[in-house]
Amino acid sequence: MIEIESLVKTFGYFPVLRGVDLKVERGQFLAFLGPNGSGKTTMLRILQGLAKPTSGRVLIGGWEIPKETFAVRQQLGVVSHLPLLYDSLTAEENLLFFARLYDVPAAERGDRVHTMLQQVGLDKRAKSVVQTFSRGMVQRLAIARALLHDPAILLLDEPYTGLDVDAAALLDHLLTEVAGVKDGIRTVIMTTHDLGRAYQHATHVAILSRGKIGYYGPTSAMTTDELPRIYAETVGMMTTA
Secondary structure: OEEEEEEEEEEOOEEEEEEEEEEEOOOOEEEEEOOOOOOHHHHHHHHHOOOOOOEEEEEEOOEEEOOOHHHHHOOEEEEEOOOOOOOOOEHHHHHHHHHHHOOOOHHHHHHHHHHHHHHOOOHHHOOOEHHHOOHHHHHHHHHHHHHOOOOOEEEEEOOOOOOOHHHHHHHHHHHHHHOOOOOOOOEEEEEOOOHHHHHHHOOEEEEEEOOEEEEEEEHHHOOOOHHHHHHHHHHHHHHOO
16 A cells, blocks of 8 residues: 655755655554654655655555655545644534545535544534634544545544543544544554554554664564563664664
8 A cells, every 4th residue: 555665855964764665555554653853754744745755766555656646645634633624613614624625525525524523423513613622622523534535544643642541542442443443444654652552553563763664563473561662672773873
């Protein structure tokens, strides 16, 4: 589903990604881990077509970034700590607006919006303005926005940032049940600092440090207690290299 070959990204003379090779299979959930400044968000921006690689090759569903960015964006849903919603619009108005942007057929928009609001538990707040929502409610609406067009790939950039314990637990449920993570319905890449949730949700883990992937492997080959050790060893080794 996603193929990255010799990916390099520099800002001026500063290298952020320094020759990344990575394959993400269809239905795989990849937890993309690394310290701040390691290049995680830059990688996701390249996958979205929001940043151009300096060199290397990126294929998503057979389409090449950045040449075929428009086609790729039709396959993507994005959730981050920034909700990408309009505070002055209601929940329903936000989703109807994005349904038009995503080219959801006009005859299906109303039903699709209603279904998504039900699935994220916001149907009773459909007419409420987003600026009245809690942080957890905003994140639920952001998930509904990201899944409106039934994308094949879901990109999650630090989705737990700013959530309290209850809201984070609800996000766990939404990712598992609504986003189809449990059943491998979508291909998912999630950046996070939460190693426990990375292990809980992901089928595979990639650890990025100083622009390179120092570790890649399935979560089935490790225990929940081993991931922090692997992370510390990988990041420490690459930081001091």
